[in-house]
Each structure stands twice: as structure tokens, then as C-alpha cells.
Amino acid sequence: MEILAKAKKTTKKEKPLKIKGAEAVVKSLLAEGIDLIYGYPGGAIMPVYDEFYKYQDRLHHVLTRHEQGAIHAAQGYARVSGKVGVAIATSGPGATNLMTGIADAQIDSTPVVCITGQVGSNLLGSDAFQETDIVSMSTTVTKWNYQITKASEIPEVLAKAFYIAKSGRPGPVLIDITKDAQFGELDFEYKKCKKIRSYNPIPEMDITQVLAAAELINKAKKPFIIFGQGVILANAEEELKELIEKADIPAASTLLGLSAIPTGHEFNMGMVGMHGHYAPNVLTNECDVLIAIGMRFDDRVTGNLETYAKQAKVIHFDIDPSEIDKNVKTNVAVLGTVKKTLAALNPLINSNINKKWHQEFKDLRKIEHEVIIHPEINPTKEKLTMGEVINAINKETKGEAIIVSDVGQNQMFASRYANFKQSRSVVTSGGLGTMGFSLPASVGAKLGAPSREVVAIIGDGGFQMTIQELGTIMQTKIPVKIVVLNNEFLGMVRQWQEMFFDKRYASTVMTNPDFVTIVEGYGIKAKRVNKRENLSVAVSKMIASKDSYFLEVIVEKEGNVFPMIPTGATVSDVRLK
Amino acid sequence: MKKQIYTISIYTENNLGLLNRISSIFLKRHINIESLTASSSEIENVTRLIIVAHLTEEKVKKVIGQIEKQIEVIKAYYHTNEESIYIQSALFKIKSSLLFDERHIQNIIKNSNAQIVTVSPEFFVIEKSGRKEEIEALYDELLPFGIMQFVRSGRISVTKEEMKISELLRKQLN
Numbered sequence: 148m149e150i151l152a153k154a155k156k157t158t159k160k161e162k163p164l165k166i167k168g169a170e171a172v173v174k175s176l177l178a179e180g181i182d183l184i185y186g187y188p189g190g191a192i193m194p195v196y197d198e199f200y201k202y203q204d205r206l207h208h209v210l211t212r213h214e215q216g217a218i219h220a221a222q223g224y225a226r227v228s229g230k231v232g233v234a235i236a237t238s239g240p241g242a243t244n245l246m247t248g249i250a251d252a253q254i255d256s257t258p259v260v261c262i263t264g265q266v267g268s269n270l271l272g273s274d275a276f277q278e279t280d281i282v283s284m285s286t287t288v289t290k291w292n293y294q295i296t297k298a299s300e301i302p303e304v305l306a307k308a309f310y311i312a313k314s315g316r317p318g319p320v321l322i323d324i325t326k327d328a329q330f331g332e333l334d335f336e337y338k339k340c341k342k343i344r345s346y347n348p349i350p351e352m353d354i355t356q357v358l359a360a361a362e363l364i365n366k367a368k369k370p371f372i373i374f375g376q377g378v379i380l381a382n383a384e385e386e387l388k389e390l391i392e393k394a395d396i397p398a399a400s401t402l403l404g405l406s407a408i409p410t411g412h413e414f415n416m417g418m419v420g421m422h423g424h425y426a427p428n429v430l431t432n433e434c435d436v437l438i439a440i441g442m443r444f445d446d447r448v449t450g451n452l453e454t455y456a457k458q459a460k461v462i463h464f465d466i467d468p469s470e471i472d473k474n475v476k477t478n479v480a481v482l483g484t485v486k487k488t489l490a491a492l493n494p495l496i497n498s499n500i501n502k503k504w505h506q507e508f509k510d511l512r513k514i515e516h517e518v519i520i521h522p523e524i525n526p527t528k529e530k531l532t533m534g535e536v537i538n539a540i541n542k543e544t545k546g547e548a549i550i551v552s553d554v555g556q557n558q559m560f561a562s563r564y565a566n567f568k569q570s571r572s573v574v575t576s577g578g579l580g581t582m583g584f585s586l587p588a589s590v591g592a593k594l595g596a597p598s599r600e601v602v603a604i605i606g607d608g609g610f611q612m613t614i615q616e617l618g619t620i621m622q623t624k625i626p627v628k629i630v631v632l633n634n635e636f637l638g639m640v641r642q643w644q645e646m647f648f649d650k651r652y653a654s655t656v657m658t659n660p661d662f663v664t665i666v667e668g669y670g671i672k673a674k675r676v677n678k679r680e681n682l683s684v685a686v687s688k689m690i691a692s693k694d695s696y697f698l699e700v701i702v703e704k705e706g707n708v709f710p711m712i713p714t715g716a717t718v719s720d721v722r723l724k
Numbered sequence: 725m726k727k728q729i730y731t732i733s734i735y736t737e738n739n740l741g742l743l744n745r746i747s748s749i750f751l752k753r754h755i756n757i758e759s760l761t762a763s764s765s766e767i768e769n770v771t772r773l774i775i776v777a778h779l780t781e782e783k784v785k786k787v788i789g790q791i792e793k794q795i796e797v798i799k800a801y802y803h804t805n806e807e808s809i810y811i812q813s814a815l816f817k818i819k820s821s822l823l824f825d826e827r828h829i830q831n832i833i834k835n836s837n838a839q840i841v842t843v844s845p846e847f848f849v850i851e852k853s854g855r856k857e858e859i860e861a862l863y864d865e866l867l868p869f870g871i872m873q874f875v876r877s878g879r880i881s882v883t884k885e886e887m888k889i890s891e892l893l894r895k896q897l898n
Contacts, residue, residue, distance in 0.1 A: 282741055283744060286744050286748055287745075290795065291795045294740075294741075311795055344737075344893070345736070345795065345796050345797060345798040346795045346796075468789060468793075469786070469789030469790055469793050471789075472786075473786060473789070
């Protein structure tokens with residue numbers, strides 16, 4: 148009996164496992180529930196890749212064709228799944244190639260962990276082969292970063308990295324690991340990080356602020372809600388919907404807030420901002436209480452701050468205290484996750500129907516429909532328009548698809564015209580405006596939501612910035628649908644040149660290759676459409692395809708996105724043409 | 725809004741790279757750091773940074789927000805000169821011959837409450853702590869005699885009001 152008890156005791160107090168740093172990286176990832184990573188190997192990260200080989204049954208590595216592709220894929224994955232995306236690269240150019248995506252994830256609050264290899268710690272600072280000081284370089288575009296120089300640091304630092312990336316307002320974390328730390332041995336024991344004493348991810352909700360917000364909303368005659376990605380990040384779609392419906396408040400979305408509320412919801416007034424919808428932009432300067440929920444008053448949303456919603460009392464719900472009063476002065480600030488703060492607010496809200504106020508939205512929406520939307524999707528000109536392509540996609544996907552748009556006109560048409568029925572249906576580079584984002588992000592999006600249709604909408608410019616990721620799609624057979632809207636121009640810049648630079652088209656004309664031939668070279672089914680009568684059949688064939696599919700649509704060369712608030716103009720001075 | 729001098733006190737974990745992170749916040753907004761001092765604080769393992777900058781209150785609030793957002797920053801405060809007790813230190817290196825030949829220089833040292841830290845056959849070193857203006861006044865007085873070397877430290881400062889940072893830290897630890 149004694150022996151048995153003794154044996155029990157010894158098994159209970161298991162000795163920590165002695166393993167190499169590189170294996171500790173993999174075991175840490177597995178301990179965080181990561182089964183999918185995106186990356187590109189190279190000298191300084193080879194020990195970790197060697198472990199990937201051994202663990203390939205449990206940890207799937209997607210080899211992209213460029214490190215930028217890896218991080219954008221990780222972002223796309225994170226955005227649709229709500230999980231942390233992981234990208235991995237070698238030192239030097241491998242690490243610097245991640246940088247654009249890291250900056251993108253920082254400004255769009257996307258949880259990603261980047262792991263980079265680094266030269267041996269004895270070589271640090273010696274200008275060794277493929278040495279860059281990636282920790283310094285990435286400081287201003289990461290939520291946190293750290294250089295590991297000892298194997299023993301790996302589990303604790305990676306646990307911290309995942310905790311920081313996903314908690315509070317999410318963001319990118321970069322962990323740089325020297326080669327000797329990957330080779331070194333450690334006693335492996337993994338404890339998830341739950342707290343960092345200097346870090347308070349979710350500020351405490353102040354109930355007096357919630358009461359003040361409720362009072363303002365209940366008294367409002369013309370309340371208006373703008374919701375952002377904070378709603379999606381907090382999984383607060385239901386709470387937002389309840390608020391809107393209970394109080395009868397017209398609501399509009401920021402670019403990244405799109406799909407938090409279905410497009411067809413009767414109180415969803417569309418999108419605000421530079422190319423947003425007419426009614427919500429104009430009426431931002433008419434409302435008496437502006438309720439901002441999980442958004443950050445980006446300059447593309449506000450236009451001229453001096454004339455932005457000056458007549459309104461502003462209530463700002465956000466998780467990040469540094470966003471309060473950053474751009475727009477608030478009357479009431481409610482800190483915390485919007486899921487919690489809206490849940491506290493909703494029981495205090497009364498029904499507050501103002502038919503006249505809703506009518507104002509309806510009237511302006513009618514104007515926009517007549518002047519812009521109807522002609523865009525029912526054009527009389529011979530050439531196809533971007534809007535009608537998006538509309539054709541809507542018809543096929545029934546608003547169920549995830550739309551991964553790139554940057555520029557294609558992005559604005561996709562955001563304005565695509566229909567969304569469920570949340571997390573929009574993946575796009577909002578704050579940074581990274582051309583080339585869409586194709587690799589669509590790969591990650593499909594892996595993050597395998598049961599959903601994923602359609603990438605890209606311009607001919609952005610497509611060629613990360614076109615090499617067709618190789619990733621070919622090798623992995625990830626069935627994404629790729630639509631290139633080809634106008635043989637860098638369309639958005641051209642539109643600005645037309646409007647503000649007297650049509651001096653400096654370096655915006657594109658001489659393009661035969662995209663269909665290129666895509667077919669990658670073994671991906673491809674089709675080109677340039678006639679209206681072939682559009683719907685082509686789109687239908689694309690959506691029906693079980694495999695990845697490429698559709699190039701030749702569109703009107705000089706189409707413009709309207710409405711538009713020119714840079715620095717007043718939000719209500721929306722131009723319809 | 726008027727620009728003025730603000731003393732920004734930052735309580736942080738002592739981590740490599742954090743200074744880079746904080747100085748970047750100033751650089752990004754094109755704010756010049758007039759002085760910067762890092763030292764230990766009243767709390768074990770907590771570093772205190774003191775940054776002096778010339779900016780508007782609106783901006784200093786935003787800067788504080790960005791600083792506090794950094795993972796390893798525990799708390800940041802800003803104060804005006806009126807709200808702070810602050811000094812800087814300076815060292816003046818001067819030819820030793822002057823100390824013995826010029827009676828006037830001895831009077832300057834005495835009147836300015838400066839101290840002689842070291843004397844060697846070639847040079848002597850005066851240390852002066854006080855407000856920046858006092859140090860500058862001493863500098864002007866010593867300038868005609870020839871200053872071999874001069875250096876002034878960053879500002880160190882404590883607040884007139886109590887800062888309940890220890891209590892706050894205890895709360896965050898629990």
C-alpha cells in the first residue's frame with residue numbers, strides 16, 4: 148500500500164520535459180490551441196521548421212509565396228474566426244516582409260502573433276547575414292514585441308504573446324527568437340497567461356456613465372448610431388440589434404463594422420464615411436445624439452472634424468480609453484467591452500419612435516438610389532460597371548458569402564453593394580489601405596471559415612501586388628473564388644486625378660498581362676467576361692465551382708465611386724457626382 | 725490652447741525596448757522631448773521615467789493615453805510646473821588656476837549655492853542643482869572664465885499632491 152501511495156505521488160509530480168527551444172515553440176502553439184499557421188522558411192527559423200516536420204499531423208503549416216502573404220492570410224483567418232492568426236518567417240528580409248501586414252493588423256485591431264527567427268545571440272549587433280533589428284523596427288506597429296535569447300524564455304513569452312494579442316483591444320504581437328534559443332534546451336512547462344500586472348485589457352464599466360448614456364438616448368429626438376468593428380470583436384451583434392430595435396434608432400456602419408447587422412435590417416442605413424451612403428453621412432450633421440459604438444472616428448469617417456456632428460451630444464462606447472476624445476469630443480464615454488456595456492444599457496432604454504426622423508433617412512436614401520445606385524446596377528452604357536458585378540455576386544451568394552475586398556474602387560464598390568446576412572462577412576484592409584491584401588487574406592478567411600463561401604474582390608492593380616499567392620492556392624487547393632475587376636487603371640487614384648488634378652493621369656494607366664493565361668498557368672480554373680449578357684452565368688459558374696475559381700471582369704475604364712466626401716470636407720457636403 | 729511645459733511621470737516595468745516604444749509616441753506626433761530621466765521608483769522593480777515636453781494640455785492628455793496603452797506601462801501622469809517640485813543638476817569643469825587666481829569665481833560659487841565636487845591641479849568641478857534658469861544663470865556667470873566642459877541632467881520631479889501609485893499597483897496585482 149505504501150509503495151502504491153509513493154508511486155502515485157511520484158507520477159503526480161511529473162518532471163518537466165527537457166526539450167529544445169524549437170520544439171518548445173511548437174508545443175506552446177499547440178497548447179494555445181493553434182493547429183494552423185502561415186509562413187515561409189529560411190535560415191534563422193530552420194530549427195522550428197524541423198519541428199513542424201515532426202508535428203505535421205497536429206500543426207498544419209501553409210506555405211505562402213511571400214511573407215506578406217503569410218501575415219495577410221493570418222489576418223484573414225483571425226478576422227473571420229475570432230481566433231489568433233499565426234505567421235512565421237525567418238530573420239532579415241523574412242521579418243521585414245511581414246511588416247506591412249503587422250501595421251495593417253495594428254491599425255485594424257486584428258489578433259495575430261508573428262514569430263520571426265533571428266541570428267544567434269552572439270551575432271546580434273554585428274550586421275550578421277540576414278540580421279535586422281526587427282524588434283526596433285516593429286515597435287510602433289505592434290501591440291507588444293519581444294526578443295527571446297534563451298530557450299527557457301519560450302513558453303512564458305509565447306503565453307504572454309497570445310494573451311496580449313487576443314485580450315482587450317486585439318492587436319499584433321511579434322516574438323523574435325534567436326537561433327541559439329531555438330537550439331538550446333529547456334524544461335518545458337506551459338502555463339497560459341491570464342494576467343499581466345501592468346496591463347489592464349478591459350477597463351471597468353462605470354455604471355454612472357451607462358445611466359448618463361441612457362438618459363441622453365431616451366431624451367433624444369433624432370438619435371443616430373454609428374457602429375464599428377468593436378461590435379464584432381466583442382461578439383456584441385445581438386446586443387447592438389436589441390438596442391437599435393428597442394429604441395428605434397437608425398444605425399450605420401463603419402467600413403470594418405459592416406455585417407455586424409444584416410444589410411437588409413430595416414434600421415441599417417448603410418455605411419458612413421468618404422464613400423459611404425448619402426443619408427447617414429448627411430444626417431450625421433443633423434442628429435441630436437450621436438451614439439458611437441466600438442469605432443474610432445477615423446478621418447475617412449469624419450471628414451473635417453471642425454464641422455463634424457457639432458450639433459450633437461456624443462456618446463462613445465469603446466474598450467480603449469485612448470480613443471475617447473482622441474478625434475471627437477464626447478459628452479458621455481462608456482468604457483468596457485461593448486457586449487457588456489450595451490447589455491447594461493439596453494434595459495434602461497425606452498422605445499423612442501420618431502417617424503419624421505426615419506423619414507429623413509428614407510428620403511435621402513431614395514435620392515441616392517435614384518441618382519447613384521440604380522444607374523450603377525442597371526447601367527445604360529455598354530461597359531460593365533463594378534456595382535453590377537457585385538450585384539450579380541449578391542444574387543448568387545444570397546448575401547451568405549464572406550467578401551474579402553482589396554483596396555481602392557473595388558473595395559468601395561464591394562462594401563457599398565455587397566449584401567451581408569451574418570456577422571464576420573467582411574475582410575478588408577481598412578485603416579492601412581494595403582493593396583494586395585485581398586488574395587492572401589482570402590486564403591486565411593477560407594481556412595478560418597471552411598464551410599462558408601469566400602469571394603475575393605480585387606482590382607487589377609492590387610491583384611498584381613500579391614499575385615504570387617496563386618501558387619499557395621494551387622498547392623493547398625483552398626477553394627477561394629477570385630474576382631478581378633479590371634479597368635486597366637489604378638482606379639481610385641485615377642478618380643482623384645480626374646476630380647482634383649484636371650485628369651492628369653500620372654502613372655495610373657496599367658498595361659496588364661493576360662490574367663486568365665497566368666491563372667491557368669497555376670492550374671486554377673479561369674474565365675474572362677466583358678459582356679453584360681455573360682455576367683450572371685459566369686458568376687453563377689464561379690460560385691457553383693467546388694474548386695478555386697478565377698473570374699476576370701473587364702469593367703468601364705473610368706467609372707467613379709460616388710457619393711464622395713472629398714478629403715477634409717464636411718461630412719454632410721457629400722458629392723453625388 | 726496654449727503650449728506649456730509638462731512633466732510626464734511614467735511608472736513602468738523595467739523592460740528592454742520600452743523606452744524606444746515611449747519615445748516613438750513623441751516622435752510620431754512630432755513632439756520634442758526636452759529632457760528624459762530614468763530611475764528606480766519608490767516601488768520595488770518599478771522604473772520611473774520623467775519626460776519633460778512643451779505641448780498643449782489637449783495633446784499631453786492624448787500622449788498619456790497612448791503611453792498608458794503600452795503593455796508594460798503601469799501608470800502615467802502629467803503635471804504642470806506649479807504642481808511639481810523639480811530640479812536638474814549640472815556639472816561645470818573649469819581650469820584650477822582660476823579657482824586660486826580669481827577671487828570673483830569663489831564668490832559666484834558661494835552665491836549660487838553650488839558645490840565644488842573635486843579639485844585637481846588642472847581643473848576643478850562645480851556641481852549645481854536647481855531650476856533650469858538658476859543653472860543657466862550660473863552658466864552665464866562662469867562663461868567669461870572659460871568653461872572646459874558643461875553638462876546638465878534631465879529633470880527629476882516629485883508632485884506636490886500624493887500619487888497613489890503603490891495602492892493602484894497592489895490593486896492590479898490582486
